[in-house]
Amino acid sequence: MSIHSNLEKIKNHINDKVTLVAVSKTKPLEDIKIAYDYGHKDFGENKVQELIKKAQDLPNDINWHMIGHLQRNKVKYIVSFIYLIHSVDSHKLLSEINRQACRIRKIINVLIQVDISEDGSKFGFSETNVINYLENFNIDDYQNIKIKGLMGMASFSYDEELIKKQFTLLNKIYQKFKKKFEFEYLSMGMSGDYKIALNCNSNMIRLGSNIFGKR
Numbered sequence: 773m774s775i776h777s778n779l780e781k782i783k784n785h786i787n788d789k790v791t792l793v794a795v796s797k798t799k800p801l802e803d804i805k806i807a808y809d810y811g812h813k814d815f816g817e818n819k820v821q822e823l824i825k826k827a828q829d830l831p832n833d834i835n836w837h838m839i840g841h842l843q844r845n846k847v848k849y850i851v852s853f854i855y856l857i858h859s860v861d862s863h864k865l866l867s868e869i870n871r872q873a874c875r876i877r878k879i880i881n882v883l884i885q886v887d888i889s890e891d892g893s894k895f896g897f898s899e900t901n902v903i904n905y906l907e908n909f910n911i912d913d914y915q916n917i918k919i920k921g922l923m924g925m926a927s928f929s930y931d932e933e934l935i936k937k938q939f940t941l942l943n944k945i946y947q948k949f950k951k952k953f954e955f956e957y958l959s960m961g962m963s964g965d966y967k968i969a970l971n972c973n974s975n976m977i978r979l980g981s982n983i984f985g986k987r
């Protein structure tokens with residue numbers, strides 16, 4: 773299957789309120805270029821170094837999404853060009869993004885990552901912690917950040933009921949804070965589980981292998 777036909781197939785499956793983030797991690801520039809020339813603008817990477825390199829070498833109207841764990845000391849390298857950081861998993865990281873964004877007088881869009889998987893292998897706030905955090909969060913204290921929504925990854929499992937339960941939980945938290953933060957993005961769903969995620973109200977899916985093939 774070609775990157776073109778994969779994209780075509782997926783785009784026919786989803787409605788235009790859903791943002792498709794093409795996860796290009798580990799894939800060469802040529803693959804991204806093919807998707808880009810086809811008209812695709814949203815790409816996701818999970819490593820800062822790779823992200824910077826690709827952003828330098830590719831057209832600058834690409835929307836770059838940081839979807840992997842982000843170390844605080846690397847925030848400064850991406851704030852100037854990043855479109856959306858999906859992986860804010862601690863208050864310290866959020867403060868650092870705000871600080872670096874302030875330095876260059878920008879507002880950075882972020883999502884709060886929630887660990888819905890219950891296997892403890894994923895980054896993110898726990899359910900209880902994220903609820904506490906968002907309840908007590910004073911938006912005016914962080915002028916250079918806009919929390920646009922939530923991101924989560926379900927367990928790697930064939931148990932569709934379990935995955936559905938985890939996505940439903942994330943949507944519940946999303947709905948609870950939607951008004952306060954004017955949320956726009958619920959980022960959940962990968963190649964293996966995006967159909968379940970869309971049924972649970974996801975409007976941003978992150979697909980790698982379905983588009984670019986196995987890694």
Ligand SMILES: *Cc1c(COP(=O)(O)O)cnc(C)c1O
Nearest residue numbers: 795818839962963978979980981
């Ligand atoms: C790699 C990755 C994806 C895409 O995974 P696929 O199974 O290839 O679709 C999505 N989200 C995150 C956070 C990832 O690290």
